[in-house]
Every structure is written in structure tokens, then in C-alpha cells.
Amino acid sequence: MSDPRKRAHTLLTDAAVAGLPAHEREELEQLLDGAPADPSYEQAAAAIALSLMSELDQVERMPVAVEASILDQASRYWGFTEARPREPTLGAGDLLIGSDEHEAAPRRRHWERSSDRFGGFDSIDDALEAGVLESSLTQGRIDRLDVLKPVKPVEPVVEPVVEPVVEPVVEPADAPSEEDLEETVITQTDDPIDDRQLEPRRDSWASRRILDWATYTSAIAALLFLAVALWLFAHRDTPPDPTVTRVSIEGARDKLEWSFRAKSDAFVGDGAEGSVLWSTELQRGLLSLRGLAVNDPATAQYQLWIVDLEREGPRVDGGVFNVPADEDEVVIPIDAKLLVGEPGAFVITVERPGGVVVSGEQRVVMVAAPPAPPVP
Amino acid sequence: MVAGRVNRTMFGLRARRKNATTSALAGSPQALLGLVAAGDAAAVRQCIASYGPVVWTIARRFAPASESGLGEASEAVQEIFVDLWKHAGRYDPKLGSEQAFVVVLARRRMLDRLQRAEQRPAIVPVPETLAGDDLVVVERCVEAEIAAGVLAPLDPHQRRALSLAIGQAMTHAQIAELTGMPLAPVKSLIRRALVAVRKRVLAQQGAPIQ
Numbered sequence: 378m379s380d381p382r383k384r385a386h387t388l389l390t391d392a393a394v395a396g397l398p399a400h401e402r403e404e405l406e407q408l409l410d411g412a413p414a415d416p417s418y419e420q421a422a423a424a425i426a427l428s429l430m431s432e433l434d435q436v437e438r439m440p441v442a443v444e445a446s447i448l449d450q451a452s453r454y455w456g457f458t459e460a461r462p463r464e465p466t467l468g469a470g471d472l473l474i475g476s477d478e479h480e481a482a483p484r485r486r487h488w489e490r491s492s493d494r495f496g497g498f499d500s501i502d503d504a505l506e507a508g509v510l511e512s513s514l515t516q517g518r519i520d521r522l523d524v525l526k527p528v529k530p531v532e533p534v535v536e537p538v539v540e541p542v543v544e545p546v547v548e549p550a551d552a553p554s555e556e557d558l559e560e561t562v563i564t565q566t567d568d569p570i571d572d573r574q575l576e577p578r579r580d581s582w583a584s585r586r587i588l589d590w591a592t593y594t595s596a597i598a599a600l601l602f603l604a605v606a607l608w609l610f611a612h613r614d615t616p617p618d619p620t621v622t623r624v625s626i627e628g629a630r631d632k633l634e635w636s637f638r639a640k641s642d643a644f645v646g647d648g649a650e651g652s653v654l655w656s657t658e659l660q661r662g663l664l665s666l667r668g669l670a671v672n673d674p675a676t677a678q679y680q681l682w683i684v685d686l687e688r689e690g691p692r693v694d695g696g697v698f699n700v701p702a703d704e705d706e707v708v709i710p711i712d713a714k715l716l717v718g719e720p721g722a723f724v725i726t727v728e729r730p731g732g733v734v735v736s737g738e739q740r741v742v743m744v745a746a747p748p749a750p751p752v753p
Numbered sequence: 754m755v756a757g758r759v760n761r762t763m764f765g766l767r768a769r770r771k772n773a774t775t776s777a778l779a780g781s782p783q784a785l786l787g788l789v790a791a792g793d794a795a796a797v798r799q800c801i802a803s804y805g806p807v808v809w810t811i812a813r814r815f816a817p818a819s820e821s822g823l824g825e826a827s828e829a830v831q832e833i834f835v836d837l838w839k840h841a842g843r844y845d846p847k848l849g850s851e852q853a854f855v856v857v858l859a860r861r862r863m864l865d866r867l868q869r870a871e872q873r874p875a876i877v878p879v880p881e882t883l884a885g886d887d888l889v890v891v892e893r894c895v896e897a898e899i900a901a902g903v904l905a906p907l908d909p910h911q912r913r914a915l916s917l918a919i920g921q922a923m924t925h926a927q928i929a930e931l932t933g934m935p936l937a938p939v940k941s942l943i944r945r946a947l948v949a950v951r952k953r954v955l956a957q958q959g960a961p962i963q
Contacts, residue, residue: 437809
């Protein structure tokens with residue numbers, strides 16, 4: 378092996394192991410002179426990494442929240458918009474037309490990338506001829522384009538002439554009965570046409586009045602709606618009063634009250650405890666906590682997470698809160714950012730100021746879960 | 754998390770969560786990436802379930818030791834999977850296993866991130882062995898089997914050095930300091946190990962060794 382090749386070999390080896398500093402990357406680029414790097418070095422590194430991982434049992438399960446975010450990202454990347462089971466795609470004969478039971482194929486990339494862009498047909502015309510086409514309007518579902526099929530000319534059907542055995546009694550469909558006729562007579566006699574209604578000028582004036590009235594009413598309704606919306610917007614961050622919240626939840630049919638279990642963390646003091654009061658019906662809740670360390674909101678904040686058994690993906694953000702100094706017990710109204718279907722647990726973590734969208738749960742300080750059922 | 758609990762997935766299918774003794778790659782067909790490249794929803798989901806633990810482990814090992822490390826690992830995993838969606842169509846079964854393909858992508862992305870950082874972040878060495886319910890056992894692909902054969906004669910110290918280098922991208926100097934081995938043998942050991950595994954892998958693939 379010549380010197381430049383030997384040097385490139387060494388650099389490729391080091392690059393595959395742990396990457397190269399900038400000057401060595403430049404050196405390698407010069408040595409390779411535009412040729413692509415041999416991937417076998419990276420493959421060897423991957424093989425060693427996998428061997429060591431499997432040997433030492435060091436493969437960690439991906440956290441649920443991370444897995445959920447990957448799934449969410451994948452759904453956006455591939456254009457999966459709805460949860461659907463996997464089913465045959467294009468050309469399947471037993472597809473239910475327009476049914477939501479179909480798998481959502483990638484909205485764009487599938488047909489862009491796939492070699493059988495038209496479901497095994499060479500061209501869109503062939504696909505149309507066969508009656509199937511992936512419709513972008515239906516997000517990848519298969520629509521049978523019966524309307525585009527060539528319509529066969531209908532052969533005139535010659536039916537044998539059958540003489541009617543019985544002459545049918547034909548009545549005119551609109552022939553009024555005697556009662557109808559009577560009502561008509563009454564109407565015509567008791568409610569004669571008011572000649573004034575025939576005056577075009579008066580008629581348009583009345584219409585204008587009605588139109589004006591409708592416009593004013595609509596404007597007032599819109600203003601009222603706007604006022605309510607502005608009020609709601611202005612009060613969106615106002616936390617609900619804890620006393621009112623407690624009273625409402627105590628009266629709720631689905632009230633639950635679970636105790637918090639403290640975890641080992643620097644933010645958890647001795648004898649830390651607490652409870653959560655929650656009503657799914659009201660979508661309101663209250664935390665009562667003792668023994669959590671006073672936090673500096675500029676450095677870290679507590680954040681509540683609600684494990685929703687009816688929801689896939691990350692836990693529901695229950696809001697960020699602080700534990701101020703000089704307060705023995707803090708009472709925090711829960712500010713669930715999403716609708717909670719069935720709470721399975723309430724988790725308090727320590728996060729960066731302002732909280733996070735998805736917690737890595739690196740620092741869990743308290744967990745409240747349903748009490749264990751009594752032992753029979 | 755209750756092992757074996759049936760969970761609904763975003764695609765409306767049901768998947769059984771693996772317990773600690775189940776292989777992360779059990780039952781994953783080799784044609785998985787081909788289906789992923791075609792945008793098959795179930796294959797994408799299976800891909801995440803199958804390769805997620807390995808990708809996550811790599812991201813965690815390469816992430817800095819700071820408090821933001823977990824967040825960075827999560828971000829990196831997302832990047833890796835986007836890479837995988839983009840490049841799944843390039844996978845060629847003749848050039849190796851799917852598992853190795855995914856790990857190459859994951860390591861490449863993590864090394865890129867390290868190189869992009871203005872200052873190489875401090876990485877805390879993982880313990881030699883981990884314990885807990887959140888571990889999964891990985892089935893060895895053919896390349897990993899080859900590597901295991903090559904590494905078999907190494908003593909625990911040497912394995913540790915290799916694990917710190919390839920598993921966590923630590924520099925030779927850091928490894929020497931952590932293991933107490935002199936710098937030159939550390940360099941030599943790591944390079945020789947990689948070269949030996951590469952030769953065997955290429956030989957197994959029937960490719961010429963350069």
C-alpha cells in the first residue's frame with residue numbers, strides 16, 4: 378500500500394471509529410480526490426458496535442415519549458394522516474370504495490418513489506382504463522373511477538309485446554280529491570289576494586326593512602361574539618381559583634383523588650407528599666403538594682404530566698408551576714393542554730424554565746397512580 | 754411500563770410491547786427497508802419498533818453528559834429516522850444486513866453532530882454493564898457475529914477501550930485516561946480491531962479487500 382493510500386486507510390479507519398477533526402477531514406478529502414469514501418470502514422465500526430452492544434446487553438428501550446415523537450414525525454413525513462390498518466394497496470379487488478378502512482398510503486412520496494406509480498400500471502391512462510387510480514384528494518385511498526370508464530353503448534332491448542290482461546285504471550296523478558277541492562275552495566274564498574301586495578313599491582320597501590333588520594341583528598350578534606372571544610382570550614392564562622376548582626371537583630361524579638409518591642431527587646425533601654384531585658368530566662384538577670424544594674424559576678420549573686390511557690403518544694402537559702418560598706403547602710390548579718380521556722397517572726418532573734413539549738423524564742420528582750386494589 | 758401490555762399505535766394497529774428479554778429485532782424481515790422505501794405504513798411502524806432501541810442507544814451514548822443530553826439524543830434520533838426514511842431505498846441486501854445499514858446511518862449522523870459542534874462535548878462513559886427493565890436484547894446480525902469472532906481474544910480492558918471508542922466516539926487520549934492504558938496501544942488496538950473486522954466482513958460479502 379502506497380503512502381497516500383496508507384494514510385487514507387488510517388484516516389478512514391479513524392473517521393469510522395470516532396470521526397475526524399477538521400484538518401484531518403480536509404486531508405482525507407484531498408487524498409480521496411473526489412472519490413466517495415469506502416463504506417466498509419463504517420460497516421466494520423457498526424459491526425463492532427453491534428457486537429459489543431449485544432454482548433453487554435446495553436441496548437436501551439426507547440422512551441415512550443421519544444417513540445411517540447418519532448411515530449408522529451414519520452406520519453408527517455410519509456403523509457399518514459389517520460390510524461388505519463395495513464391492507465392491500467392499489468389494484469386490490471376487495472377494496473371498499475371510499476371507505477376509511479383503507480390504509481393511508483403516503484400522500485406524496487409513495488407514488489413519487491414507487492416504481493409502480495400507477496399501481497402496477499404503466500401509465501395513468503392504463504390505470505384509468507382499469508378503473509383505479511390513487512387519488513390525492515383521498516390521501517392515498519383508492520377511488521374507483523367508474524365515472525371515467527368508457528360507457529358501453531346500451532343496446533336497445535326488444536321486449537316482447539304483451540297484451541294487458543286487465544285494462545289498468547289510470548288516474549291522473551295530480552287529480553285532486555273532493556276534500557282537496559273543498560279546501561281549495563275555502564282558501565280561495567276566505568283569503569282573497571290583497572291588492573296592496575301587488576304594489577311593487579311597497580313590497581320592496583318592506584323587503585329592505587327586513588334586510589336592514591337582519592343586518593343590524595347580525596352585526597350585534599357578531600359584536601357580542603367578539604366581546605366574548607376577547608374576554609376569553611384575555612383570561613386564557615388566568616389560573617382558575619383553587620377553592621372554586623376544589624368545590625366543583627368534589628361535586629363531580631367521576632372525582633378521583635390519588636396520593637403522590639415522592640421519588641429520589643435533589644428537589645424532593647424529606648417527607649415530601651401530596652395528592653391530586655381530578656375530574657375528567659370537568660377536565661379540571663388540583664395538586665396539593667408538600668416537601669418539594671423551592672425552585673428558582675429562572676433555572677428550573679416543575680411540570681405536571683398526565684398519562685392518558687386513551688391517548689397515544691406523549692403524556693399530556695398539565696402545566697408548569699413553581700414552589701415559592703415560605704409556603705408549607707402549594708395548591709396548583711391543573712392546566713391540561715389537551716383533553717384527558719382517562720388518567721392513568723400524574724407525573725411531576727423538573728424541567729427547564731417554561732417547561733418542555735415532551736419530557737425526557739430525566740428528573741421525575743413525584744408520581745401519583747391509582748391505589749392498588751385491596752387484597753382479598 | 755408494563756411488559757407485554759398491548760398498546761394502540763398511531764396507525765391503529767396493535768403492537769405488543771416487548772419485554773426486557775425480547776429481541777429488539779425479532780421477527781423483523783430483511784425486506785423491511787424495501788417496504789419502508791415504498792412508504793408502507795406498517796413497515797414504517799415496524800421499523801421504528803425494531804430499530805428504535807439500537808438507534809436510541811447509539812444516540813444516548815454519543816450525546817453529551819449535560820442536562821440537555823437527553824433532549825439532544827431525542828433530537829438526534831428524529832434526525833436519524835428521517836435519514837432512514839430518505840435512504841431506505843438505497844439499502845442493498847447484498848452489501849450487508851439491514852441492522853448494520855441502520856447502525857451505519859445512526860453512527861454517521863451522530864459523528865456529524867459531534868463534528869458540527871464548536872467544541873466537542875464531554876461524554877460520560879456508560880457503565881460496563883447496565884441493568885434494568887428498560888434493556889432489550891439484540892439479535893446479532895451477520896456482521897456483529899463476525900465482529901464477535903474477531904474480538905473474542907480481547908481481554909475486558911481492551912473491550913472496554915473499544916467500546917468507549919466505537920460505542921461513544923471518545924478520543925484516544927480520553928480512552929487512555931479512562932482505562933489507564935498507554936495512548937499508543939489504545940490507538941493500535943482500536944485501528945487493528947476495525948481493520949480486522951472490515952477484512953472479515955468484506956470477505957464474507959465476497960468483496961475485494963483494498
